[in-house]
Amino acid sequence: MTSPSEPPLPLDRAMLVRGLESALGPGVDEAELFLEHGVRERLRLERGEVRSVSSEVVQGVGVRAVAGEKTGYAHSDEVTVESLRLAGGTARAIARSGEAARPVALGTPKRPTHDLYPVSVAPTDVAVPDRIHLLEEIDRYARTLDPKVERVQAELYCEHRQVAIVSSDGRNVYDDRPLLRLMVEASVSRDSKRRVGRAGVGGRYGFDVLVGDERWREAVRTAVQRAVTNLDDVPCPAGEMDVVLGPGWPGILLHEAIGHGLEADFNRRGTSAFAGRVGERIATELCTIVDDGTLAGRRGSLNVDDEGTPTERTVLVERGILRGYMTDRLNARLLGVRPTGNGRRESYAHPPMPRMTNTFLLAGTDDPAEILRGVRRGLYAVSFGGGSVDIANGSFVFEANEAYRIEDGRVGPPVRGATLIGNGADVLLRIDAVGHDLALDRGVGICGKLGQTVPVGVGLPTVRVRGLTVGGTEG
Amino acid sequence: MSAPVRQALDAAARLGASGADACLVEEHRLTLEVVAGEVDKLTRAHDRVLCVRLYRGERVATVSSSKLSPGGIRELVGRARELADAAAPDPCNGLPEEAAPPESEGALDLYCERTARLEAEEALEWARAADGAARAADPRIRPIGWGRLSIRARSVHLARSDGFAGSYRTTSALGACMALAESPSEKQRGAVFRTALGIDGLPAPEEIGGEAARRAVQRLGAQKIPTVQAPVLYEPETAVTLVQHLAEALSGSTIDQGRSCLAGRLGDSVAVPDLELVDDGRLPDGLASRPFDGEGVATRRTPLIEKGTLRSYLLDTYTARRLGLRTTGNATRPLRGAPVPGPSNLFLEPGDEDADSIVARTERGLLVTDLLGFGFDPVTGDYSRGVAGLWIEGGTIRHPVQEVTVAGNLLDMLRGIDALGSDLRFFGPFGAPTIRFAELTIAGS
Numbered sequence: 001m002t003s004p005s006e007p008p009l010p011l012d013r014a015m016l017v018r019g020l021e022s023a024l025g026p027g028v029d030e031a032e033l034f035l036e037h038g039v040r041e042r043l044r045l046e047r048g049e050v051r052s053v054s055s056e057v058v059q060g061v062g063v064r065a066v067a068g069e070k071t072g073y074a075h076s077d078e079v080t081v082e083s084l085r086l087a088g089g090t091a092r093a094i095a096r097s098g099e100a101a102r103p104v105a106l107g108t109p110k111r112p113t114h115d116l117y118p119v120s121v122a123p124t125d126v127a128v129p130d131r132i133h134l135l136e137e138i139d140r141y142a143r144t145l146d147p148k149v150e151r152v153q154a155e156l157y158c159e160h161r162q163v164a165i166v167s168s169d170g171r172n173v174y175d176d177r178p179l180l181r182l183m184v185e186a187s188v189s190r191d192s193k194r195r196v197g198r199a200g201v202g203g204r205y206g207f208d209v210l211v212g213d214e215r216w217r218e219a220v221r222t223a224v225q226r227a228v229t230n231l232d233d234v235p236c237p238a239g240e241m242d243v244v245l246g247p248g249w250p251g252i253l254l255h256e257a258i259g260h261g262l263e264a265d266f267n268r269r270g271t272s273a274f275a276g277r278v279g280e281r282i283a284t285e286l287c288t289i290v291d292d293g294t295l296a297g298r299r300g301s302l303n304v305d306d307e308g309t310p311t312e313r314t315v316l317v318e319r320g321i322l323r324g325y326m327t328d329r330l331n332a333r334l335l336g337v338r339p340t341g342n343g344r345r346e347s348y349a350h351p352p353m354p355r356m357t358n359t360f361l362l363a364g365t366d367d368p369a370e371i372l373r374g375v376r377r378g379l380y381a382v383s384f385g386g387g388s389v390d391i392a393n394g395s396f397v398f399e400a401n402e403a404y405r406i407e408d409g410r411v412g413p414p415v416r417g418a419t420l421i422g423n424g425a426d427v428l429l430r431i432d433a434v435g436h437d438l439a440l441d442r443g444v445g446i447c448g449k450l451g452q453t454v455p456v457g458v459g460l461p462t463v464r465v466r467g468l469t470v471g472g473t474e475g
Numbered sequence: 476m477s478a479p480v481r482q483a484l485d486a487a488a489r490l491g492a493s494g495a496d497a498c499l500v501e502e503h504r505l506t507l508e509v510v511a512g513e514v515d516k517l518t519r520a521h522d523r524v525l526c527v528r529l530y531r532g533e534r535v536a537t538v539s540s541s542k543l544s545p546g547g548i549r550e551l552v553g554r555a556r557e558l559a560d561a562a563a564p565d566p567c568n569g570l571p572e573e574a575a576p577p578e579s580e581g582a583l584d585l586y587c588e589r590t591a592r593l594e595a596e597e598a599l600e601w602a603r604a605a606d607g608a609a610r611a612a613d614p615r616i617r618p619i620g621w622g623r624l625s626i627r628a629r630s631v632h633l634a635r636s637d638g639f640a641g642s643y644r645t646t647s648a649l650g651a652c653m654a655l656a657e658s659p660s661e662k663q664r665g666a667v668f669r670t671a672l673g674i675d676g677l678p679a680p681e682e683i684g685g686e687a688a689r690r691a692v693q694r695l696g697a698q699k700i701p702t703v704q705a706p707v708l709y710e711p712e713t714a715v716t717l718v719q720h721l722a723e724a725l726s727g728s729t730i731d732q733g734r735s736c737l738a739g740r741l742g743d744s745v746a747v748p749d750l751e752l753v754d755d756g757r758l759p760d761g762l763a764s765r766p767f768d769g770e771g772v773a774t775r776r777t778p779l780i781e782k783g784t785l786r787s788y789l790l791d792t793y794t795a796r797r798l799g800l801r802t803t804g805n806a807t808r809p810l811r812g813a814p815v816p817g818p819s820n821l822f823l824e825p826g827d828e829d830a831d832s833i834v835a836r837t838e839r840g841l842l843v844t845d846l847l848g849f850g851f852d853p854v855t856g857d858y859s860r861g862v863a864g865l866w867i868e869g870g871t872i873r874h875p876v877q878e879v880t881v882a883g884n885l886l887d888m889l890r891g892i893d894a895l896g897s898d899l900r901f902f903g904p905f906g907a908p909t910i911r912f913a914e915l916t917i918a919g920s
Contacts, residue, residue, distance in 0.1 A: 397861035471880025
C-alpha cells in the first residue's frame with residue numbers, strides 16, 4: 001500500500017466557507033460543495049491470463065448554486081481556494097438578481113448514522129496478485145464445468161470512493177464507499193454453433209467476502225450454464241403473449257416500466273406518464289414496490305445520497321396504488337414533500353438528480369411452479385441484458401438473454417435473445433400472480449439517465465404478466 | 476511537449492519502463508438549458524486528465540489521474556509500473572511501429588475560436604430560441620420541454636518514449652431541443668440533437684425547435700399494430716444506430732475476443748453490392764476527425780465494406796498484431812483508460828434514390844423514427860429493438876406506431892437491403908442515408 005503525497009480530501013474549514021460564499025450570490029438559496037476522491041481499477045482476464053490492468057484516480061469538487069428551480073453547476077479537478085472561487089462564480093451566475101443570500105452556516109462534519117458497508121480493506125487496496133489469482137481461478141473453474149467451454153473472459157472492477165458533501169445551510173457529511181463488480185463471460189461451441197453466456201456478482205463489500213463466501217463461483221456457473229443452454233436455442237416467437245419472469249435480475253421490468261417514471265424531476269415538470277397520479281391505481285393489488293437504499297452491502301445502497309440526505313426505504317406503490325416519488329432535495333422542496341434520499345450523481349463532475357437505489361417488488365404468496373402452469377403458450381424469461389424507457393409515453397423495453405418457450409404450462413426449449421416491450425402505465429395492471437421467491441440481482445446493475453450512470457439494484461419474485469409483446473423473429 | 480506529459484515520460488524512464496506513452500487531455504465545457512423560456516441549468520466544466528501507458532517488456536499497464544503535481548505524476552507512474560510488473564506478458568504489446576507525420580498548417584481545421592469562447596449569454600439566446608420555436612410551432616406542445624446548447628473545447632497532447640509528440644485542439648457544439656406534445660390521453664416527446672465543430676455549423680435554433688415539435692406531434696395517436704413480416708425503413712436519424720452496431724461488430728477487440736459474427740469474414744460478401752461503409756478519421760468537418768489516433772498513428776480513410784464485401788476491421792496496434800494485420804489508425808483513447816479500437820467518423824455512403832421516392836414506392840411498411848434500448852448481440856448478429864415510427868400503406872404515411880419491436884439478424888439484414896437513399900446525414904460522428912429492408916419481423920399485438 002503506497003502512502004499518497006497529498007491528503008485525499010482537503011477539508012480545511014476556512015476554504016470550505018470561502019468556496020460556499022463564492023457560490024452565494026443574490027437570488028441563490030443554497031450553495032453546496034461535493035468533494036470526491038476515488039480510485040477505480042480494472043483487471044481483465046482473457047486466454048487464461050490477466051494482461052490488461054488499469055487504474056484511475058478521480059478527484060475533484062463540484063460547486064452547485066440553487067436558485068428556486070434553477071441550478072448552476074461548475075466543477076474542477078483541482079481543489080484549491082482559487083478553483084473553488086472560480087467555480088462558485090460560475091455556479092452563481094444561474095441567478096442574476098434576487099434577495100441577498102443568507103450567510104454560510106457551516107455544519108460540523110458528520111459520518112452517516114448507519115454503516116451499510118463496513119469494509120476493513122478497500123477493494124483497491126487488495127494486493128494485485130491476489131486479485132489476479134482470483135481471476136485465474138475463475139478461468140480454471142469455468143473449464144472444469146463443461147468441455148465445450150472455449151473462451152473465458154472475466155473482469156474485476158474495484159472502486160474506493162470518498163465523498164464529502166458540505167452545504168451553506170449546515171449539511172456536512174462524509175462517506176467512504178467501496179464497490180466491487182465481477183463479470184464473467186463464457187463462450188461455448190458445439191459443431192459450428194457458438195454461444196456466449198454472461199453473469200456477474202458484486203456489491204459494497206470486501207474482496208474477502210467475494211472470495212471467502214465463494215460468491216464468485218455462482219457467477220461462473222451461471223455464465224457457463226447460460227452459454228450451454230443457449231446452444232439449443234430456437235428462434236424466438238414474436239407477438240403478444242403471457243410472460244413469466246423469474247426472480248432477481250428480471251426486476252429490471254420495474255426499473256424501466258415505472259422506476260424512471262417515478263423520479264420526481266419528471267413528475268414535478270409533468271413530463272412523466274405518472275405525473276399527477278399519486279393516489280391512483282397503477283398496478284394490481286398484488287404489487288407493492290419499494291425503492292430501498294438502506295440494504296447492507298448492496299451495489300445500489302448508500303449510507304447517504306449524494307446530497308447528504310440519509311437513504312430510506314420508500315414505498316412507491318402499495319397494493320397497486322401509487323404512493324409517491326423518489327426525490328432529491330430540489331424536487332422535494334418544489335413538490336412540497338420530504339426528500340427521500342434519492343439525490344444521486346455520477347461524480348463530482350455532475351449535478352445530482354433523482355435516481356433509484358435498489359428497486360424491487362415485495363414477495364407474494366404464489367408458488368412459482370403454479371405460476372408457470374397457468375400459462376398455455378408464452379415465454380419464461382430468467383435473465384436480461386439492459387433496458388430503456390420513454391417516460392413521456394411510457395413505452396419501455398428490456399432485453400432477454402435467457403428465455404424459454406412455455407408450452408402448455410411447461411418450460412420448453414430456450415429461445416434466441418429478444419427484446420420485450422410494454423407500457424409502464426398498464427403492464428403492472430397485467431400482473432396476476434406474484435411468487436413468494438423474492439430475490440435481488442447479484443449486484444451488477446448500471447443505470448443511465450441524462451448522461452450520468454450510477455450503480456443500482458433491482459429485484460423481483462417470480463411474476464406472471466398477461467400480455468407483453470415479445471420481439472422475436474417467428475411471427 | 477506539455478509539462479505533465481514530459482514529466483510522465485521521464486518518470487517512466489527513471490522507473491525502468493521499456494517504453495511508454497502519455498496523453499494529456501484538457502477540456503472546457505459549457506452547457507445551458509432553457510425550460511419555458513427561462514434558464515433552468517447552467518453548467519461549466521473543466522477537466523484535465525493525464526493517461527499513461529507503461530511497458531515493462533511485453534507487460535503493460537494503463538493509469539490515469541487528474542492530480543498533476545510533480546508528486547502526483549510520480550505516484551501515478553509508480554502505480555503504473557507496479558501494475559505492469561504484475562500483469563502477464565503478451566507479445567502483441569508494445570508501442571506502434573508507425574508515427575503520424577507532422578501536420579501541415581491548416582490541413583485539418585478542427586477548432587473554432589468563437590465557439591471555445593462562447594459566453595453563457597449567447598448560449599442562453601440560442602437555447603431560448605430553440606425552446607421558443609418548439610412551443611410556438613403547435614398548440615399541443617407543453618412548456619415543459621427544453622432547449623439546450625453545449626460547447627466543448629478540447630486540447631490533446633500525446634507523446635511516446637520513441638520520440639513521437641503531437642498535439643491538436645478541437646471544438647464541438649451540440650444544439651438540442653426536446654418538445655413534449657400532449658393530448659387528453661397521451662404525451663409524446665420529440666427530440667432533436669445536432670452537432671458541428673462550431674456553433675456556426677449548427678442549423679438555426681428555430682429550425683431545431685420546429686423539428687422537435689414536428690417529431691413530437693407526429694407521434695400523437697400512435698397505436699400498436701398486429702405482428703407482421705413487412706418492409707422496414709430507417710430514416711437517417713435512426714439508420715445511424717445500425718452503423719453503430721456495425722462499429723461494435725467490426726471493432727478489433729470484439730473480433731479478437733471471438734465475440735463478433737463478422738470474425739473471419741474478411742473478403743466475404745456480407746452485404747448488398749450497393750453498400751459502402753467507410754471510416755474516415757480526416758473527414759472535413761467530421762466530429763471525430765483528428766490528425767493522429769490515440770496512440771499517435773496517422774488517421775486516414777478506411778473502407779470497411781466496399782461493394783458489399785468486407786475489406787477491413789477497425790484496428791489499433793494491439794488488435795492488428797493479434798490478427799496479423801496492420802493498424803488502421805483507429806485507436807480511441809477514452810478520457811480515462813486504455814486505448815481500444817473504435818470508429819472515428821463512420822458512415823454508409825448514400826445511394827441514388829430520393830428518400831421520398833423510397834417511401835412512395837413502399838406498398839406497406841414501417842418507417843422507424845425512434846428506438847428504445849440496445850438490442851444487438853454482436854456474437855450472433857441477433858437484432859431485436861423496441862421502436863416507434865410511422866406506418867406506410869400504398870406509398871403514403873397513414874398513422875404513427877408505438878410499442879412494437881423490429882427483429883432480424885444483422886447478417887441477413889445487410890443482404891436484405893433493397894433501397895438506399897441519397898440523403899446521407901451525420902449525427903455526431905455517425906452518418907447514414909435512409910435505408911429500406913425488404914422484410915423484417917415487426918412484433919406487436
